Amino acid sequence: MANGPKKPTKPPIKPRVTPGERPRLKDIAYMTGLGVTTVSRALNDAPDIGQGTKERVRLVANQIGYRPNRAGVRLRTGKTNVICLILNAGDEGMGLMAPLISGISQFVGDTHYHLVVNPYGLDQDPLESVKYVVETGAADGVILSRTEPNDPRVRYLLEHRVPFATHGRTDMNLEHAYYDFDNERYTRMAVGLLQDRGRARISLIAPPATLTFSRHMVGGFRSEMKKNNLVDVDIENITTDSPYADIQTEIETLLATVNRPNGIICGSSDAAVATVAAIEKLGLKLGKDIDVVTKDSLGLLIKLCPNLIVIPENFRIAGKNLARSVIALINGEKPQDHQILYTP
Numbered sequence: 001m002a003n004g005p006k007k008p009t010k011p012p013i014k015p016r017v018t019p020g021e022r023p024r025l026k027d028i029a030y031m032t033g034l035g036v037t038t039v040s041r042a043l044n045d046a047p048d049i050g051q052g053t054k055e056r057v058r059l060v061a062n063q064i065g066y067r068p069n070r071a072g073v074r075l076r077t078g079k080t081n082v083i084c085l086i087l088n089a090g091d092e093g094m095g096l097m098a099p100l101i102s103g104i105s106q107f108v109g110d111t112h113y114h115l116v117v118n119p120y121g122l123d124q125d126p127l128e129s130v131k132y133v134v135e136t137g138a139a140d141g142v143i144l145s146r147t148e149p150n151d152p153r154v155r156y157l158l159e160h161r162v163p164f165a166t167h168g169r170t171d172m173n174l175e176h177a178y179y180d181f182d183n184e185r186y187t188r189m190a191v192g193l194l195q196d197r198g199r200a201r202i203s204l205i206a207p208p209a210t211l212t213f214s215r216h217m218v219g220g221f222r223s224e225m226k227k228n229n230l231v232d233v234d235i236e237n238i239t240t241d242s243p244y245a246d247i248q249t250e251i252e253t254l255l256a257t258v259n260r261p262n263g264i265i266c267g268s269s270d271a272a273v274a275t276v277a278a279i280e281k282l283g284l285k286l287g288k289d290i291d292v293v294t295k296d297s298l299g300l301l302i303k304l305c306p307n308l309i310v311i312p313e314n315f316r317i318a319g320k321n322l323a324r325s326v327i328a329l330i331n332g333e334k335p336q337d338h339q340i341l342y343t344p
Contacts, residue, residue, distance in 0.1 A: 023066040031060050044112055081113050083326055084139035086129045086153075088146050089119040099297055100167070103319020104143065111327060113140070122241065127152050134160050141326035143167070147178075149212050163329035165322045165338065168213050177325040177338035179318050181295075183213045183267075184220030185343050186311060190265040190293040191224040193309050197291050199263030203233040203254065205247065205271045207240045214239075217267055233261040240268040247271055251278035255290070266294040269301055276305055311344050318342075 025043075029036045034057070042049045042057040060066075085104060087097060101117060108115045116139065120129045126146070130153045133139050140163065144153055147168035154176055157164045165177035187204065194202055204221045207214040225232050238250045247270075254260060255278060266272040272294035279286050286292060287307035295313040296302060302310045325338035 023064045028057060028060050028066060032056055079140050082116050082139040083108055083113050083141050084116050084118055084133050085143045086118045089121050099315035100319040103316035104323040107320045107323040130156055134162055141330050143322045143326055147212050148210055163326055165325040167318055167322060170212060175335045177329060177335045179321040179340045181313050182341055182343045183217040187217050187220035187265060188224045193293055194263035194291055195228055199291055201231045201233050201261045202263040203235050203261040204265045205235055205240060205267055207267050240271045244274045247274035248278045251275050255282055262290050264292045269294060269296055
């Protein structure tokens with residue numbers, strides 16, 4: 001006896017996206033069986049949407065290659081979903097730029113925000129880059145580096161109520177989010193390490209005096225040197241911003257004098273590399289004739305030069321914390337709850 005025609009099996013739900021067409025919110029809604037508004041709120045991590053729903057929506061969005069139309073998002077919400085990192089182009093090399101961007105990107109990658117890097121040169125006014133981002137509405141939040149004690153960028157962003165965090169502190173008595181490395185503690189530690197090795201004549205290659213962390217670094221150095229009755233062999237003609245060749249030449253000149261230092265503290269990895277090059281060129285032995293202490297952000301210097309004394313500074317962790325702070329501020333949290341001073 002015939003059982004009658006079989007009911008057709010229900011085909012799997014497929015996205016209604018033709019080749020070459022940009023996937024849309026309605027495609028995700030169709031595939032998940034949810035409303036377009038719910039999908040949008042899930043992608044924007046709305047607190048009233050369940051975690052399971054958010055994960056299902058994100059999975060489908062990734063499968064079909066959905067990317068939000070920034071122009072549309074801005075028209076609907078007034079937001080760009082962009083975090084802008086305003087960074088000095090001179091911070092590349094072995095120092096800040098790559099690991100900081102990596103840390104920010106790692107955190108931002110798990111959100112609906114995107115990172116845009118806006119570099120400026122050492123000879124350019126850093127405030128102009130900030131004004132451009134604010135006046136054009138190019139980002140919802142900003143991350144700054146190379147902070148100054150009285151930083152006009154901080155005042156400008158506070159006046160315009162733009163969420164931001166700084167890599168470094170200011171002396172302005174204005175509440176703002178920051179992540180900073182304790183550079184005063186760094187030089188105190190460095191002096192102690194050199195003294196333990198019998199070094200009594202010590203020099204510091206410091207950052208430019210206009211930067212806040214230079215004050216911290218120099219202050220810790222001078223205080224520790226005075227406390228232990230050590231000799232400060234002053235370096236006047238270079239900073240950590242000086243070209244590699246200038247640093248090497250200045251250290252060569254310094255080490256050729258009768259009253260040369262037997263210990264050098266470097267404020268950056270690049271300065272340490274130039275210093276080691278100067279030591280080797282003069283035929284001196286690192287770790288025997290002279291010791292060098294440096295910060296190392298990549299973990300490479302100690303491998304390349306085992307006789308260096310290294311104190312790590314992790315810019316990737318700094319980047320993650322800065323990104324976390326800016327997004328928290330965008331969501332309404334207070335700046336004073338996002339002030340971190342990392343002690344080495």
